[in-house]
Amino acid sequence: MDIKEFVKKSYIRPWDIVIIVFLILSSFLPLAVFSMQNTAQDDATKQAVLKVDGEVIKVFDLKEGGPTYTYKYEDSDGDYNLIEVSGDKIRMVESNCGDQICVQRGWISKAGETPIACLPHNLFITVEASDGSEDGSLIY
Structure with a gap:
């Protein structure tokens, strides 16, 4: 079974994949924010x-x-x-x-x-x- 058949048989739709990728990428947002805050504290x-x-x-x-x-x-x-x-x-x-x-x-x-x-x-x-x-x- 290839990927196209799997997607057709499953309940996953194309926008579901976009949402999942967006959520995975946004989960790294706190890491970026806190690393920027730490560099600001080092300048104190x-x-x-x-x-x-x-x-x-x-x-x-x-x-x-x-x-x-x-x-x-x-x-x-x-x-x-x-x-x-x-x-x-x-x-x-x-x-x-x-x-x-x-x-x-x-x-x-x-x-x-x-x-x-x-x-x-x-x-x-x-x-x-x-x-x-x-x-x-x-x-x-």
């Missing part, structure tokens, strides 16, 4: 914000392929934190707090990622994106 600039007691102390620009440098935050009590920025990521290298959880946290680089927190010094480092892509943000 990221910044790491250092806050102590809720007050912004310093803002670090995070750029892929950017420089590597360290910043030492020291308060009047003698507490200090040594922060390292390497391209598009940031981490706490050294601290004189007792538990060292902030040092063990490691690198962060994505907006909305769990921040680096040094609770004994009340210090937080968060990564924020210029396009508002972090969790809980709204763009009107």
